[in-house]
Amino acid sequence: MLNIDSVNKGLVIDHIQAGKAMQIYKYLNLDKMDCSVAIIKNAKSKKMGKKDIIKIEDKINLDLDVLGFIDPNITVNVIDNGEIIRKINLELPSAIENIVKCKNPRCITSIEQEIVNKFKLTDKEKKIYRCVYCDTAYEQN
Amino acid sequence: MLKGRSLIEPMDLSLEELDELLNLAGKIIENPAAYADVCKGKVLATLFYEPSTRTRLSFEAAMLRLGGSVMGFSSADSSSAAKGESVADTIRTIACYADIAAMRHPKEGAPMVAAMSTDMPVINGGDGGHQHPTQTLTDLLTIRTLKGRLDNFTIGLCGDLKFGRTVHSLIKALSRYENIKFVLISPEELRIPDYIREEILIKNKIEFKEVERLENVMDELDVLYMTRVQKERFFNEADYIRLKDSYILDAEKMENAKSDMIVLHPLPRVNEISTEIDSDPRAAYFKQAKYGMFVRMALIMELLGVEI
Incomplete structure (x- = not known):
């Protein structure tokens, strides 16, 4: 299993349908970010078989509508001091x-x-x- | 109250607003002279980016018969669109001169963009293959006036149901009334789009059937709405030859129709209704054109907020 450093303060976008991470990377303009961004593709998942994950080492304002539009099953974990302080479940934006x-x-x-x-x-x-x-x-x- | 609003698609109007509008149109039909000056001093701009003599003249006749004035253009070549001006800029400029505008545009959604860019009421006079709400109002007024109601009847829609925007709008509008049954008559490749079938008919549990031949269902219909089937819409020549006569309404087919059925057509007709039908009292398509003017008179009055 590939190891990526845990996020200390930032966001983890989890349960991304395998193969869609790059699309989200593009829609959220993460290429323009200055902080560390890790894209994990095809990670093993009990629920999904395999999934993509994006880890962002910064607290940015995510456009949740964009994420919800791409895939409402995605979850966003807000991390502070290495711990999940909030889980955001997405829904389809109206x-x-x-x-x-x-x-x-x-x-x-x-x-x-x-x-x-x-x-x-x-x-x-x-x-x-x-x-x-x-x-x-x-x-x- | 519709004052100050725009009409972009038929569903912009609630059933109550629609009733109010059709009631006013009914009053105008009864006594047009009483409304001859209600729009005196008001100006209608007809912004027609593609030619449509019938719709444009119907709007102009409506405004003139209300005592108002009209101005406008009847092709994109003779407007600043030819210089590349946006719809938003055009409407903002026109709003300096006119009180209300009717717009036809080849691109779908253009009248909505116009309405979003100004406080002046904008009426969609047809946008590409998308919406044509005043035709729908015309159809509703015609049915209501001639049949006395907008519920509890069976309507047959015949011809090109895939690309015919008037058909889509009419189905949407009638789907809000009680106990309307639809008989959809077309070749297989010209059936109604999936979204009309699924999001309107099935979703609202509306009774409908799709058939290929008009002659087989004539006796079931209270209203028959004819549209033109163009030869180039068929996928192959064999189907066209096999089915073409089925979409032409003639005296023989009319023999099987109910005595109080009415035949509608958005016009212009080519050959889909034989001229021998014109003298049949059930042929209502020229009356329909007249009702089109009356309903536009009512609409202009409502959107401008003028009263008798």
């Missing part, structure tokens, strides 16, 4: 802004770049988000 773009070529957002890309959750069970302008469903892959 709306998201400027996280993803509408892929409908007939949508007004396809020609006017400055418009805020907004999606709203229309079906919680099936996790369907629709563009507020054209109602096109966003396909997550």
Whole structure:
């Protein structure tokens, strides 16, 4: 088992679906961070078989909507003095802004770049988000 | 009260607001002269980024018959969009000159962007293949006036149900009323989109069936809503030849229809309704065009907050 130093003060993003860590790294702009960031891919998990984990050695303000949108099963552990002081369970956000773009070529957002890309959750069970302008469903892959 | 609001999609209106609007349209139909000056001094801007003679003239006729004035453009070439101006900037400028705007745009969501950028009421006059709420209001007013109700009937929607935005809007709007049954008549490849089937019909437990041939269901219908099936929408020539006559309404098919059924069509028609039907009292599509103007009169009045 690969060993990564424990986080003393910061955040651990756990239970990421295996293979999705880099997507989250990108969405959260972690490449622009100055602190230590560890990405663990395909870690063994009793619950999931294998999972990804991201450890961040700093207390940053995470956009929980982004994380919830990508995968509401993710958990975020807030660490202080090497201990978990808070566990945050995510949920699907009711709306998201400027996280993803509408892929409908007939949508007004396809020609006017400055418009805020907004999606709203229309079906919680099936996790369907629709563009507020054209109602096109966003396909997550 | 709808004063100051915009109309972007039919579901923007609650059932009560819709009733109020249709009631006002009914009063205008009864006595149009009483409303001839209610919008005197008000200006409607018709911002049509793509041509649509029928809808634009219906809006203009509505405003003129209320005593107001109209201005606007009827293609993107003759507007500042040709210079690359955004929809938001255009509407902010127009709001300096007009009291209310009707917009048609080839891109879906453009009227919503406009409405979000100004306090002036904006009416969606059709955005791409997306929404066309005033057509839906027209359809509802026509059904309510001619059938006397908006509940407890069976409606057949025939033709291109996949790309026909008027069909999608009408299904959504009627799904809010009691005991409406839908008979969806189309070739397999032009059936309603999955989201209409799942998120509207199935989710709200609305009775519906999907069939391929119009002639087999004529006697079940109280309302028949025809749309055009374009040859290029079919996946193959064989299916087109096999089914094309099924989507043309003629006197023979009308023989099996109820005596009080009404036939609607958003127009323009090409050949999907034989002209021999035009003299049939059940043919309501030209009345429908007239109701379209009346409902737009009511809508303009409500959004401007003017009263008799």
